[in-house]
Amino acid sequence: MCLGIPGRVVEILDGYHDQVALVDVQGERRKVNIGLLEDDPARPGDWVIIHMGFVLEKTDEAGAAAALSGLRMLGSGEEP
Numbered sequence: 001m002c003l004g005i006p007g008r009v010v011e012i013l014d015g016y017h018d019q020v021a022l023v024d025v026q027g028e029r030r031k032v033n034i035g036l037l038e039d040d041p042a043r044p045g046d047w048v049i050i051h052m053g054f055v056l057e058k059t060d061e062a063g064a065a066a067a068l069s070g071l072r073m074l075g076s077g078e079e080p
Contacts, residue, residue, distance in 0.1 A: 004049035004057075004067055004070065005025055005050045005051070005067070006025070006048070006049055006050075006059065006063070006065075006067040007023035007024055007025035007032070007036075007047070007048055007050055008045065008046070008047050009021050009022075009044050009047075009048060009065070010022045010023060010024050010029060010044060010051070011033065011044055011047060012034075012042075012043070012044065017035075018034075019033055019034055019069035021034045021055070023048065023055075025050070028066075030050075032048075032050050032053055032055055033053055033055065034041035034048070034055045034063065036055060036056060037053055037058065038058065046059055047059045047064040048059055048079045049061065049063075049067060
């Protein structure tokens with residue numbers, strides 16, 4: 001099982017061949033690699049799922065909220 005963290009793309013950073021983006025994750029901005037999304041590149045405003053500094057997939061706001069809810073539940077130690 002891999003844990004993905006949801007975030008929203010703020011901007012694509014210059015100088016990295018369009019493979020690094022600044023992503024807002026719960027108010028904290030992080031640089032992440034978006035190079036795995038070659039077929040459907042991430043753009044500012046897109047919601048994405050991040051694992052180990054790499055964006056694995058794009059999602060929508062509802063998918064991001066569901067991922068965050070699951071992470072919170074895991075952190076609480078509660079059973080689903």
